[in-house]
Amino acid sequence: MIEITRMHPMKMIDALIKLVKDSIFIIILLFILNIGSDVSTLIKIFRVVFFIYITIKLCMIVIEWQRTTYEIKDETIHIRGGLFQRTHKTIPLYEIQNITWDTPLYYRMFQLTSLKLETSAASDSATVKLEAIKTDRAQQIEELATHFKAQDISTDTDMHEEVTEAPSQTVNSNPDAYAQLEGTAPILSEKQRTIHFTPTKKDLIKASFLSFSFLALIPLLAVGYQNLEQFIDVDKQAEGVLAFLTQSWIITTIAIILLIVIALVFGIVHTFLKYGKYEIASDEARIFIHRGVLSEKAFSIRKANVQAIQITQNPLKKLLGLAEIKLISAGSMDDESDDVRTLYPFLPIKHANNLMSALLPHLPMKEATEKLPKNAFYLRMIRVPWLLIIAAALIIWFKSNWWPAIIALFIVTYASRLFAYRNTCYIWDETGIHFKMGGLWTQHFITNRKKIIEIEIEQSWFQKKLGLANITTVNRVKPAHQESLEDIPIEAAHHFKQWYVQRYNDVEVKIEAD
Amino acid sequence: MYELIEPDRRIAEDAVKVWRISNTITHLIIALIGIGLITAGYYYDWKNWIVIIFFVLVTLDVLFAIWDIFIEPVLTQRYWRYDINAEFIQIKHGIFKIHHTIAPMTKVQYVTAQQGPLLRRYGLQTLEVGTMNTPIKIPALPKEEAIALRGQIAEYAKIKEAEHV
Numbered sequence: 001m002i003e004i005t006r007m008h009p010m011k012m013i014d015a016l017i018k019l020v021k022d023s024i025f026i027i028i029l030l031f032i033l034n035i036g037s038d039v040s041t042l043i044k045i046f047r048v049v050f051f052i053y054i055t056i057k058l059c060m061i062v063i064e065w066q067r068t069t070y071e072i073k074d075e076t077i078h079i080r081g082g083l084f085q086r087t088h089k090t091i092p093l094y095e096i097q098n099i100t101w102d103t104p105l106y107y108r109m110f111q112l113t114s115l116k117l118e119t120s121a122a123s124d125s126a127t128v129k130l131e132a133i134k135t136d137r138a139q140q141i142e143e144l145a146t147h148f149k150a151q152d153i154s155t156d157t158d159m160h161e162e163v164t165e166a167p168s169q170t171v172n173s174n175p176d177a178y179a180q181l182e183g184t185a186p187i188l189s190e191k192q193r194t195i196h197f198t199p200t201k202k203d204l205i206k207a208s209f210l211s212f213s214f215l216a217l218i219p220l221l222a223v224g225y226q227n228l229e230q231f232i233d234v235d236k237q238a239e240g241v242l243a244f245l246t247q248s249w250i251i252t253t254i255a256i257i258l259l260i261v262i263a264l265v266f267g268i269v270h271t272f273l274k275y276g277k278y279e280i281a282s283d284e285a286r287i288f289i290h291r292g293v294l295s296e297k298a299f300s301i302r303k304a305n306v307q308a309i310q311i312t313q314n315p316l317k318k319l320l321g322l323a324e325i326k327l328i329s330a331g332s333m334d335d336e337s338d339d340v341r342t343l344y345p346f347l348p349i350k351h352a353n354n355l356m357s358a359l360l361p362h363l364p365m366k367e368a369t370e371k372l373p374k375n376a377f378y379l380r381m382i383r384v385p386w387l388l389i390i391a392a393a394l395i396i397w398f399k400s401n402w403w404p405a406i407i408a409l410f411i412v413t414y415a416s417r418l419f420a421y422r423n424t425c426y427i428w429d430e431t432g433i434h435f436k437m438g439g440l441w442t443q444h445f446i447t448n449r450k451k452i453i454e455i456e457i458e459q460s461w462f463q464k465k466l467g468l469a470n471i472t473t474v475n476r477v478k479p480a481h482q483e484s485l486e487d488i489p490i491e492a493a494h495h496f497k498q499w500y501v502q503r504y505n506d507v508e509v510k511i512e513a514d
Numbered sequence: 515m516y517e518l519i520e521p522d523r524r525i526a527e528d529a530v531k532v533w534r535i536s537n538t539i540t541h542l543i544i545a546l547i548g549i550g551l552i553t554a555g556y557y558y559d560w561k562n563w564i565v566i567i568f569f570v571l572v573t574l575d576v577l578f579a580i581w582d583i584f585i586e587p588v589l590t591q592r593y594w595r596y597d598i599n600a601e602f603i604q605i606k607h608g609i610f611k612i613h614h615t616i617a618p619m620t621k622v623q624y625v626t627a628q629q630g631p632l633l634r635r636y637g638l639q640t641l642e643v644g645t646m647n648t649p650i651k652i653p654a655l656p657k658e659e660a661i662a663l664r665g666q667i668a669e670y671a672k673i674k675e676a677e678h679v
Binding site: 454480500511 | 515516517518601602610611612613614615616617618620621645646647648672673674675676
């Protein structure tokens with residue numbers, strides 16, 4: 001196991017970088033905008049306060065680093081830390097569901113990584129972050145955690161002892177011995193992983209156009225412009241430049257083309273760096289997603305922990321036959337790393353079906369065939385368009401000469417209602433439940449009744465008159481994921497209920513010990 | 515094939531009284547604050563439109579009070595249904611919009627019976643069943659029934675599902 005260890009000292013550098021990033025605005029305000037010693041007293045006071053703040057922060061970074069330790073003992077990971085109040089977090093290894101590696105470029109140069117371990121519990125203590133550890137140590141922790149998980153599936157708890165005694169070195173050098181030890185579930189070494197998807201160059205170019213990432217150039221330019229303004233009178237210069245650019249249409253065209261080319265190159269480079277070394281792989285128990293050329297991010301998730309799949313397409317992606325696939329899993333909805341759980345945002349749709357059936361056999365794809373009845377169309381058309389009314393009122397009140405916008409809004413509202421009605425379809429059977437919704441932006445939601453922890457059927461007065469109802473499924477994620485399908489026939493809603501209560505055909509139950 | 519029956523157990527009739535009293539108190543407080551503000555407006559010579567807005571709000575509150583005190587409690591109590599068996603917990607309620615929630619017993623994480631001073635006066639308790647989603651509440655059950663149900667749910671909920679595929 002792993003004895004009590006501190007994070008790598010790079011953790012302090014990382015914290016320092018974050019500190020500078022967070023206070024960059026104040027630094028610019030106090031030291032760049034008000035340059036020199038000839039400043040007001042107020043600024044001087046702020047400078048002193050800022051220095052005190054930075055000094056305290058620096059001390060805190062050092063003390064925090066010095067006090068934070070991790071340890072793995074008795075199949076449990078212990079994290080101790082805290083500045084004024086000592087904290088001690090413990091998470092049993094077998095409860096770890098998702099593992100995320102986050103490796104910025106400056107970590108990679110020192111063979112470091114930041115490891116995030118998540119359980120499916122809903123509390124704060126459910127996540128542990130090891131913010132700067134050596135890559136081989138991270139590997140070791142991941143193997144310990146996934147190994148327990150794998151073993152937990154194949155056998156019962158009584159085998160834990162045996163495994164603990166095996167020294168961790170054997171994990172790396174002799175995977176076969178481990179495979180034997182565990183019976184059916186093999187250890188998750190590189191060899192047993194199957195790579196399902198890596199994007200081709202064509203995919204990447206498509207993606208770079210689609211992701212609009214070249215728009216990222218605009219804020220950069222704006223910041224550069226602002227910084228420049230400090231030193232030279234840019235406005236006057238810009239006027240001269242502008243006059244030069246507009247004096248002949250040839251020069252104007254060349255300038256615009258140049259700008260577009262720069263934007264495109266920037267977008268393509270950005271996309272290649274972010275999605276270039278993308279890889280979706282899996283073994284028997286887990287899915288592995290790896291991305292990034294300079295800064296790397298890797299994510300592994302237990303297949304059994306995937307509660308549902310969401311396939312979304314915007315109009316542009318539809319045109320190019322691409323789709324974004326999201327895995328909905330406990331612990332995945334909350335924070336910034338969310339985009340890693342997106343399987344791949346620009347997946348060719350014809351690939352998607354094969355990929356999903358290979359990755360997640362428990363959530364098979366299926367064509368949704370049931371359509372909404374005519375009554376649903378009438379109901380959706382007579383529903384009060386509150387947003388439209390409010391928008392129209394605001395336009396008339398403030399900008400009455402913008403009235404054509406109201407007509408446009410009216411058309412968009414009712415067209416999207418019509419499209420949403422025509423595109424919505426659904427199906428449920430022994431293998432799963434599928435909701436397909438949306439007008440121009442479409443969404444396909446897949447889960448199965450075992451993963452649904454609650455259902456709700458709603459019926460308003462109007463729906464009752466028209467024989468319609470809404471149904472909602474709830475999945476176990478934090479916070480709970482709800483997916484609603486509106487205006488289906490009431491008979492279908494009853495069928496949905498009876499379908500759901502048959503879930504006892506799918507689940508195994510056990511009596512929990514007191 | 516297992517058929518789920520429609521829920522048909524009802525909550526205590528005294529619930530109507532409890533809700534009437536608590537809604538009366540709430541609306542009295544709101545009305546008092548409103549009247550206080552209007553008086554202050556006259557007394558300190560506030561802008562006219564401010565006083566008018568308070569006037570409209572208080573009138574609206576009186577209208578809502580009639581609904582909330584005389585009509586809504588009766589209808590809510592009349593249409594509230596629940597059912598608990600070894601497999602599922604169900605609640606079905608709503609006046610204009612009917613909500614029917616079904617949760618498997620295996621997904622229940624905790625169950626508590628609570629009562630405030632008003633509920634205590636009428637010997638009632640509210641049962642709260644916690645799942646991963648928002649807790650399911652069965653309001654205003656007779657105390658003995660609530661405690662019996664709590665015990666029963668706790669017993670049923672001991673059964674958990676195996677979490678692997």
